[in-house]
Amino acid sequence: MFIFSSRSTLRSILVLFAVLAPFMSYAQNYLPILQYHHVSQATPFSTSLTPEQFTEHMNYLKEENFNVIDLKSALDKIKAGTALPEKSVAITFDDAYRNIYENGFPILKSHQFPFTVFINTLQIEQKNRHFLTWTQMKEMSEFGGVFANHTFSHPYMLRKIENETDEEWLVRMKREVSSVEEALVMHLGSSPKMIAYPYGESNDVIQQWLTSEGIVGFGQQSGVVNADSNFANLPRFPAAGHYAKLGPLKTKLASQPMPLVSYDNGGIYADNEPVSISLTFKEGNYRLKDLTCYVSGQGKAKLSWIDAHHVVASAPKAFTAGRGRINCTMPDKSAKHYHWFSNVWIRPSADENYIQN
Structure with missing residues (x-):
């Protein structure tokens, strides 16, 4: 408990706080994560952004005083209930x-930004010149790069090969x-125990096994990570292709x-049949009427x-074969940020032999 000897002392402290306030970093308990693939003009549009676009993204993070932090360390802090710096974000490939x-x-490297690359090692072992x-x-x-798991051969993880049993598939x-x-430990000395699922595919069986191994998993649904997230299937924001423009990126970086x-x-x-998803909201002063x-x-x-706190969002019609999603957003009370949630479904084709459990 502080005891002030005079009003002038209190006034001095308040003035000092006013001067320092713009430079103080207020904590946040969530983390937006950016997902990239190619940084090139000569690769598929859907997973690429040009070097100029990537430079624009990174310069924006620097100029707007975002705290680009190491992904593994940030996740450990979120799980432990430890606050992150204000405007924290992580970068992945x-x-x-x-x-x-x-x-x-x-x-x-020029911005001293840490980053994580999820690697599939078959192409590396084959010395493919594109990898x-x-x-x-x-x-x-040596300059902030961390390398994590993206499987050996980049398979569709929920598809069985011909005549394969469920046990053999697992x-x-x-x-x-x-x-x-094993390769990460052998060549780089350690593994951060994180995996990005190829094509975002996983199920309860895979997630439970990875959790038992102490491995954190990432899907391809968009959203923001916090302590309530499923750490066997965390969201990230795609930032390439149609999502490479700076305007949409700003919205994602400001999401909660x-x-x-x-x-x-x-x-x-x-x-x-059309998909639907049931959402149950926490008690609180939220703008639920503005949910879209x-x-x-x-x-x-x-x-x-x-x-008042439970809604079902339904698609107008069935998805075609492949992947489909529902993205839900809701402005916060300030209308400067959006709460964000996304779910992805797989619509298998008849010949794709997806595991059923």
Whole structure:
């Protein structure tokens, strides 16, 4: 307890606080994570942004005083209930493309931004000239680069091969993961125990096994990580292709977690019926009347309120084969930020032999 000897002392302290306030870093308990693949003009549009666009993104983070932090350390703090610096964000890449080293790494190094690359090691072992080498990864490790698991061969993790039993499928998936863990330790000295699922595919069986191994998993649904998140299937924001423009990126960087108690998506697979998702919100002063949900390729979802804190968002029609999602956003009380939640479903084709459990 502070005891002030005079009003002048109190006044001096208040003046000092006013001077220092703009420079103080207020804590946050959530983390937006950016997902990149290629940094190149000569690669597929959907997973690429140009070196100029990537430079624009990184310069924006620097100029706007974002705290670009190490992903693994940030997740450990969130799980432990330890606050992150204000405006914290993490940067990730998938697939270990060499253009990350050639075009992305120089700007990351110049800004001293840490980053994580999820690597699939088959192409590295085959010395594919389009993929990173272990020597390049060691160099990047000296300047904030962390390398994590993206499986050995980048499979669709929920598809069985012909005549494969469920037990054989799980053994194969475990080997896809464990072989990369072994390679990371062998070539780089350690593993951060994180995996990005190829194509965002995982199920309860895979997630439970990874959790038992102490490995954190990432899907391809968008959203913000906080202590309530499923650490076996965390969201990230794609920042390439159609999402490479700076305007949408600013919105994502200012996003916060959706204040959910729970959700029910009816399972990971879609069929010939429209999907729906049930959302139950926490008690609090939220702008629930301004909640909006969009269905990929279909426009707005229908919202059916069960009660004041429980809504069902339904797609207008069934998804075609592949992946479909519902993205839900809601402005916060200030209208300067959005709460964000997303769910992805898989609509298998008849010949794709997806695991059913």
